[in-house]
Every structure is written in C-alpha cells, then in structure tokens.
Amino acid sequence: MANELKVPTMAELSAAGKSPEVLFWVGCAGSFDDRAKKITKAFVQLLTKAKVPFAVLGTEESCTGDPAKRAGNEFLFQMQAMTNIEVMNGYEVKKIVTACPHCFNTIKNEYPGLGGKYEVVHHTQFLRQLFEEGRISLEGGKFKGKRITYHDPCYLGRANNVFEAPRDLIRKLDAELVEMKSCKQRGLCCGAGGAQMFKEPEKGDKDINVERTEQALETQPEIIAAACPFCNTMMTDGVKNKEKEASIAVMDIAELIASAEDL
Amino acid sequence: MEYLPNIVFAIILFAGIGYFARNVNRLRRNIKLGRDVDVSDNTSLRWKNMARIALGQTKMVVRPIAGLLHIIVYAGFIIINIEVLEIIIDGLLGTHRVFGSLGTLYDVLIAAFEVLALLVIVSVTIFWVRRNILRLRRFVKPEMKGWPKKDGNMILYIEFVLMVLFLTMNGADYQLQQLGADHYTQAGAFPVSQYIAPLFEGMSISSLVVIERTAWWLHIAGILFFLNYLYYSKHLHILLAFPNTYYGRTKPKGQFKNLDAVTEEVKLMLDPSADPFAAPAEDAAEPEKFGASDVMDLTWVQLLNAYTCTECGRCTDECPANQTGKKLSPRKIMMDTRDRLEQVGKNIEANKGKFVEDNNQLLDNYITREELWACTTCNACVQACPVSIDPLSIIMDMRQYLVMEQSAAPTDLNNMMGNIENNGAPWPFNQMDRLNWANEE
Ligand code: SF4
C-alpha cells in the first residue's frame, strides 16, 4: 500500500494537451472521509494497475448537490450542478467513473437536463469491464472460499438497476456470495440516503443501520461487501454496535479486489 | 302490470349508473385540481406497463400467496361480469338466460363462472382470516384504524355475498329446470350449484321461483351498490389501476425531477452579464410556489395516485423508516393526500364550485414534518407498490416546500447545506484540500 499514488488532474492533462480515457469523480466522501479515502486509493491502485489513463478534477470538483436536492433544496442543488457542469464541459469530459452511487445517480440522471451529458458508470461496472477486456485479472486470491454478503446501495440498485456488476466482481474472488433476505430490488436501505447521513434519525425503536446489519449477520458472513462510502460507514457502525468488528469486516468491492492480490 | 319488473329493473339500473357517473365526475374534477404535468413521453412503454402491471398483475405475485389469491378474485370479478351483461338484457327484456341459445359455449361459460365463484369465496375467506385472525402486520398499522379497516372487510363481505347469491340463483334455476318449470329453459351447466340444489328438494315450483328471483334481484342490486361503493373505498383501484400504471414513472427511480423555475433563476445568478439589481419586468408572472404544502400544489398524476391506492401496505412494510418504528408510513402519505383532496372537493361542492379557504392543508394538518424528515429516499415504497404509486415524490415535494418556502429544515441539514454552499462539501472541509488524500499515507 505504501507506493506513492500518481493522481493526475484534468488541469495538468489539459495543460499538456492531453485528455484521459475517463474522469474519476471522487466525491465528497471519497475526498474527505477517512474511511472512504481508503476506497478511493484502492480504486486508484486498480486504475493504475490496469494502466487506465484517468484524471480527477481535484480542487475543481465540488459536491454534486445530491444531499441538498434530497433534503429539498433544489436551489443549492442546481447551483452546484451547473457549476460542476461548467467545469466538466470546459474540459470536454465524455466519460465519468465514480465510486459513490449518489454521485453516480445524480450526474447520470439529473445533470443531463441541466446541460451535463456524459457517459457515467459506477466503479463496479468499470472494474467489471476492465476484467472483461482483460486489462486486469485475478486468480483466486486471499478471499477464496470466504463468506461474503453484499449490501445493495439504494441509488445503485433499485434506483438504477445495477445489481449484477458488483456481484460478478465478488464471484471473481472465488468467494462464497451469500444473499441477505432482502436483497436486489428489495434490498433494505442502510439508513444514510436522502440526506439522513447528515442528521439525527427521527424517533423510533431502532436505527436503520442496525436493522440492516442484523439482516447481514443472519447470513453469517466473514465480510460485508459494500459499494457506497455511505453504506460502508453505516454498516461499519452497525457491526460495531453488534460488537462484531473483530470478526466481520466491512469492505468496498474495490478494496476487496485491490487487496485480493495485495497490490 | 306485466311490464312492471322490466320497468323497475330499468329504473334501478339507470339510477345506479347515473349515480356512478356523478361520482366519476367528482373524481375527475378533484384530480384536475392538480398541477399539469407532461406525460406524453414513452407511449409504448406506458402501454406495456399498463398491460404488465395492471392487467397482468406482475407486481402482485412478488408476494406469492396474496398474489395468487388476488389473481383469482380479480379474474373472477372480471369474468363473472360477463354474466352481468346477460342479467341486464334479461332484466330489460324480460327474457330468461338469453345467451342460453349459445348451447355448449354457454354451458362452458356458466360452468367456468361457477368454479370461479367458488374459488372467489375461498380466496375472500382466506383474505378475511389474514386481516382479522392472523392480523398481518401491514393490516394493523395505525393508519388502518376506523374506516380503512371496515372498508377492507366490507369489500370482502360484499364479494362473498355476491358470489353466494350467484350460486343460489343458479342452484334454484337448476332445480327448476329439472322440474320442467315454465320459462326456465334448459340452459347452462352447474358444476358447483348442483350441490346446492338438494337443499331445495321437495320445494314447490312457486317457492323455488321466489328463491331464484330474490337471488337474481339481490345479485344485480348488489352489483350496482358495489359500483357506487367504489368511490368511497380503496376498491377504486379496480378502475384506476389502469390509468395509474399508464401514467406511472418511466424514468429511473433515482432520477428526481429538476424544477424549471429554479433553473431559470440559477442561470441568471451564474450569468456574469446579468444585472443583479435589474428591476423585475412589469409583466413578470407571480413567482411559482416551490414544492407542495397542499394537494393543489401536487401534480394530477400524484392525485390520481392517491385515489388509486389500495391501502395494501406493501410500501409501508418495506419502508426502512417504518420498519424501525418511525412515524413515516408511505401508505399514510397516500391516504392523507386522498383524504385532504376529498375534503377540498367537498368544500368546492359546498361553495358552488369555488374553493373557500378552510385553514387546513396537507402539511401539518395531515402529514407531519416528523414523517417527512424520516424518509431516506430509498425508493423501497415505489418498488413495492403493485399499482405504480410514487409516495416518495410527494414527500420530496413537501420537503422542497419546507426548505425553499419556509427555510424550515432541521438544524443539522441547514449546517450541511451551509457547508455545501461555502466549501462545496457537506462537511466543513476546504475545497482546496480536496486532493489531499492523494498525498496522505
Ligand atoms: S423512500 Fe422514504 S417512504 Fe419510501 S420506503 Fe424509502 S424511506 Fe420509506
């Protein structure tokens, strides 16, 4: 893990007259949240290993506006969206990959109406394609035979019907994929969506992430795989709440792939 | 006097249909109170959705037991109604089993109706047990207290009684045919009601005729009653499921609509050449209200949604907030919207076609803020709904009203939005530090 990461920015590439194959949209969590930064780095390692010419916006990136929109602040959302679109259109961005399903959904579905039309893929889709094209490969690795359950992020699964890409990647690990009782279209939310991440929950008799973690624990997994930095936080907290953090890890799919081969 | 039954029948029939037409008009008037929305896109997909989801019941079978039973009752309902056509013709013309001349086909039809009627009786009984004895969780939530609970049972009773009347009528008819009674021509096959016939053993022709006629009249009167009961009931879905699935969502569930009015303003703000101090044009239209605080602020599709709701509670059952004991229930959102819309409709009727302010609104008087803020926008409710209702869109419109018209977001969310506005991230980090992760160990 110690290798220095090389992360080119759009500004640098453009100054050199080059353009990347894909823009990696890091997102706020991926940029600032300590846990999510590890996912970002794992994904960059994979991009580097597959020799994908990529770039990030760096300090020119700003929140997509998703949490503002789901909180009801359409104004702030559109301010953010249009500012980002201006930057990306300035660089003539064509294709975007992101490890955050919220960024993925917003840029893919809500930006086009505001003038931002790009091909947007989630990192699990992108990684699967790298495998298909033979740009990365994996032989068994250290997760062979491990019980892994996968939590569908709402904004990747139900909202955009991406169910198989992350599962295909888990299968590549030769791991045993075990499904929770509510999965795919009927997957239960982790509790973070709709700007809930940023506020205290309303009064109830349980926290949503604990409920979802209990469903995950029913499958007796060794690893809970996630594909969203917010789900990751919620499930990690849930596992801690159940005092299982010593035996069960919560990992992003990109981390699983990157560490399977000890990059 | 000979034509008295025909005349009475005609009067009942036209009264029933007339009253129904009046209710349909009310319904149209209320739904049209909603804002206009463009639904002209994706026509072929829309037809497909209607055929699949409403006609084909594809979403019902996600829950196999309820789904199967529902398909039986639904098929029974539609198919047995072919029989109603015959009843109407017989009633008006004074004929008896006018389709009897179809011969074998008629026998097959009647036999099929009978088998279905029996299956409906069985299914309806199981439904009743699920609601009242097993008390399935989704049927005993707080919003189901009172009328909704009664309504749910009432429908089961009506269906049960209608089917029993239908079979009694056939049983008596069969017996009369055996006895060679006048007017009762040999027609039809009675695989189910022939087992009722022994109950009539030894009765005189005249008492049998009384039984047969009574069942016949009650059956058609019951159907007309049922038709008019729909408007007051969640059972309206048997009609509205069709338009509702047609007008349902065609875009990915994660795509929330962008408000055009906001786009205009944001463009102006970001346009360096625009004069921020320019006075608004004289003829500028009244600025549009953002979001929804009452039913008139919703679109007519959302209002149609509210009338279509079957109160099945599948949405609420899958809702993460509801599952963990929060007040939010997407079914209640739909029921509240419908109840408030009804209140507005009655207000309009009482005031000669004009709505008079009643110091009531959907927000606070029906749906509380606590419910609205508990939603994770996970779309589980939208996915679960068997008739393509979108409770989430109403929640979002009401949040927009709270935030953009009232600045009434919870403090935590205000902080989050302040951060986005100032630093471009929901947390208080500097945008200039956005790439620091690349150099951290
Ligand atoms: S979108 Fe909101 S109301 Fe619907 S199921 Fe999810 S949390 Fe519940």
Ligand code: SF4
């Ligand atoms: S909104 Fe749909 S799922 Fe929810 S109660 Fe109504 S019909 Fe059932």
